[in-house]
Amino acid sequence: MNPSIIGQMAVSGALMGLVYALIAYGFQLTYATSKSINFGQGELVMVSAFFSLTLTNLGLPYWAMVPGGLLFGALLGLVVERTGVRLALEQKSEGWILLSIILGLFFFSAAENIWGRDDRPFPTPISADPIHVFGVDVTRLELSVAVGVFAIMGLIELFKRRTLLGKAFEAVSADRDAAELMGISATRTVMLSYALSGTVAALAGILVSPITTVGPTMASALILKAFSVAVVAGLDSGFGVVLIGMALGVLESLASFYLGSGWREAPSLTLLILALAVRPTGVFGKAVIRKV
Amino acid sequence: MKRILFLRGAELLVFAFLATIPLMVVNPYALGLLTLLAIYGILLIGLDVTVGYLGQVNLAHVAFLGLGAYTAGLVVTKLGLGLVPALAAATAVGLLLGALLALPALRLEGPQFALATLSFAALSTTALNELESLTGGAQGLSLSRPALFGTTLTPPIFFWLCLVLLALVWMVMRNLLASQWGRAFEALRDSPIATDAMGVGTYYHKVAAFSLGSGLGGLAGGLYAFNFQYLQPQSFVYELMIILLLGVVLGGRKSLWGAFVGATVVVLLPNLLSNRTLFHLFSGAGFAVALAAGLRGLVKKTTRPFQAFAPVVAMGLLAIGGFFVENTEDWRKGIFALMLFSVVVGLPEGLMGFLAIFLAKLFRVPPSPLPEPSNLEEVLPQHAQGDGPLLVLEDLKRHFGGVKAVDGLSLQVLAGTIHGLIGPNGSGKSTVVNVISGLYTPTAGRISLRGATLPQGSLTRVARAGVARTFQNLQLFSELTALENVMVALKGVYRMPLPLVLLGFARTEERRAQADALALLDLIGLKDQARTRAKDLTYGAQRFLEIARALARKPDLLILDEPAAGLAHPDVVQQIEIIKRVHARGVTIILIEHHMDVVSELCDQVTVLDGGRIIAEGAPDEVKRHPKVIEAYLGQASGPEASAAEPQPA
């Protein structure tokens, strides 16, 4: 087996893994504030990508389209929070799991009927010509994924650590009641986390669409792997999702080479179930102390 | 017995009616729907085990349907075996893979569990698609319906077969739910910690329940295969899973009837979408119901505004959208979503849950009478504990981050004594109890009971080793009755193996358990409230009940965590009386208590903790005079009359 081919696959796998990591990071954002995640996150990725495509088709230049798409993602995140999550959280039930699945299904159906069922190309000014780095071919397009992922995660982490609002975010995640006592509104913090999560999903859609094309089912495979990454890495560590995301990306690109492309999903899913058996809170997750 | 007869009568009537339909109607389409109804009935009863009884969102059920279907198909096509082995294999695959998935997945809760099951479902679809040599991949797998004992399975006969199996599953589930298993399911949702601490084993019961549900999924899959005689991996995907969840939630969780109603809905849904008039009628009716229910909730203030409005908006969207959309089939997912959304938000109890409340008002059927209580001597035998230490703690430590909650504790509890553990709030008393009882794993140190090392970090194993406990913040099974609370914990009564329980042979055992539990309720003076739900008992009675439940474990060592906290004076007196009675039966007790008078009156020996360490030990009177104790805990010059719960003069 040619080592350069392995290297080639590892690199493109890892870059794809960053997209999984980014979506998984979206789960972490909401989990931190409310212990809930949006099971319809994949549909947010897809609908935001379609919306961005529409913006482009309306003649908006790429750099003006991106903020528009991100804003739309944030709005969708807020819709999910309001309709699917808030009531269940108030009732301290886990109804949000079912409700966020349902909302995802609705978005899916809406997208099918608004934009059609076909996959469509997503235009981008970033070149898809390969450049040669260390014996491996990478396109600028693929690199743009890495840049985008690290940029937004870096920005959000910076926000969490350097601004008071970000610290409030961390405070709610550490102790919701105590945060309320400091004058921090937990409800608004949860809203903010869903908006951020939606933004992250939209960015994932915009970054990955030029590579995979846009279609109603574009996110169904993505989201499964993002779930795996989130569970394997745990829902606490941003660093963890990047690492696990890249590892999974490499693994699946090797699996599809050796076992056939249909088995792409197998390693991540198997890894997920195995990881659960060994460490239920995730590799980078925090242990939970039970109280009576 | 009246109540039982009434319920059985209703069940019998429905099944008998269903069974006669093929004799009266010869429409093959209708027969097909009925067959599917029976199959989905089994499937949804299985799903309800996890979604309803365990209260977890299970997204893997559709995978078990698929795996069962393919197993049955392969057994017939590749192995050439008959119908019975095929169905048995399908069920077995469900049971087995269910257990395999549940073992890791049920260590998780809520979202992680849902994710794990979702991944399993995706993995199984991948496998069905990719194992082409076996399953035919996306091409699909064709099979024919083999004969059953020489009888050709014509559509009516196959329907009867499915119906008989549904009736069987129904009966088996009913027996299971009426046994200790059903109680354990209820208990572990109310308080998993207490379930573990009563030696019942939350994890084990959850895994068994999930496996059972998955087995039913597999069986339904087998029938599905023989019904359609053609299988494709695409049939068993996410969308069907959501429809199944819709069925269970709409029908009503934790209810066999609910699953049946849900199955009816699932079967009729496609027809609803294909017939425009029916759709308008249905969505209009749905809108009217949502509007009426929403307004009623708002006026009576039983629901929040969102809960009232959201279903109205969703159903309104459905009703109005129905006039503008060209083809409803295009919007099927959206339509399911709107319906499911309305039900989950507006009718979380489901149709049967809603009906059950209504019916319960209509028919008041008294429950069957309780047996005479057993002799207390049989339930909690009087025994002398002998001399010497029963429980020994050596250099026990438990740290949380920088906080040393327990910091090097060595302690002996002598057999047959009541050993008091006191100290200021946060001095580590509760942590000690939580470490001994297995809720926390100690950071360091050794615990032994009768010289043998006590298991660490497992409530269940510690409970089985002979340690029972109560909880400072009550951990009763609040939805269960006082009697059932005690029955859940009863040790040494339930011996019937699961298969016999399923066939309904646990009835005598149940009577015995009731009698034993009654004896313990009698001991604490709650015999007359045996049928009262725990959450409806007075606060004092709830505290007493915690003790009765712990006693059901027939413990060597009973740990009472602040049994008098928050009790009014008369209740404190009664609680002291109860503890004396328990002690008189030879049970060694560790008593954590704030009320100094309770401690003085009951304890033989007292250990005083502060900052996770022992600051004094001795008889109650000695300890009370100890300068360190006065400084750290009692405050200056504690008199012998020190009491924290004097009654207030009127």
Added chain:
Amino acid sequence: MLIVDDLHAGYGASEVLVGTSLAVKQGAVVALIGANGAGKTTTMRAISGVLRPSHGRVLLDGKEVQGLDASRIARLGLAHSPEGRKVFGPLSVEDNLLLGAYGRLPKFLGFKAGAQADLDRVYELFPRLKDRARQASGTLSGGEQQMLAIGRALMARPKVMLLDEPSMGLAPVIVQEVFRTIRRLKEEGITLLLVEQFAKSALEVADHAYVMERGRIAVEGTPDELRRNERVLAAYLG
């Protein structure tokens, strides 16, 4: 400054508070004592809005606040330092303190400048916190966490401060230090409602005290009056 009138509250079906009424005057330190489970902590939680009262009124500086979100009540000038301290473990000591002043600081950048004076005051009060300013607060000892919790509540410059069981789980030496701090805050004119299991120490710093029994106020008076009350003496002061 703080008036509580006929407050009812509880968890689920069980009502813990059955008509609690009390008042805290501006600049006064008021102690709330009583047995475990009498409802002291529940009173605190119902006042600060962590627990929504089912009935009754809470007036903060003349404004009805019952039923509002805890965060809203906090921004209106009530600082509640909860039982068990509840510091934000993963965050640094300084971040914890800054969050205490959340309501009045700019939310993005430049927030530290706005709170520097208060930070200096807290560090002066608890020099040990200054040494550990960058340390994650979860790694502090129990005593240091308590100081942090008090400091965090002070950062808000509250009109009224609620302090719940500041001595819980602390060694006697540390408890004495906590009470010294309370005495000093009192000299500086703080308005404080204090829940404390060490009734004696609490009465020493208080201007007025309430004794709770089973969800309502059983006895009230000045510390001297309570010390002369035989029943209180027997039940709580040993």
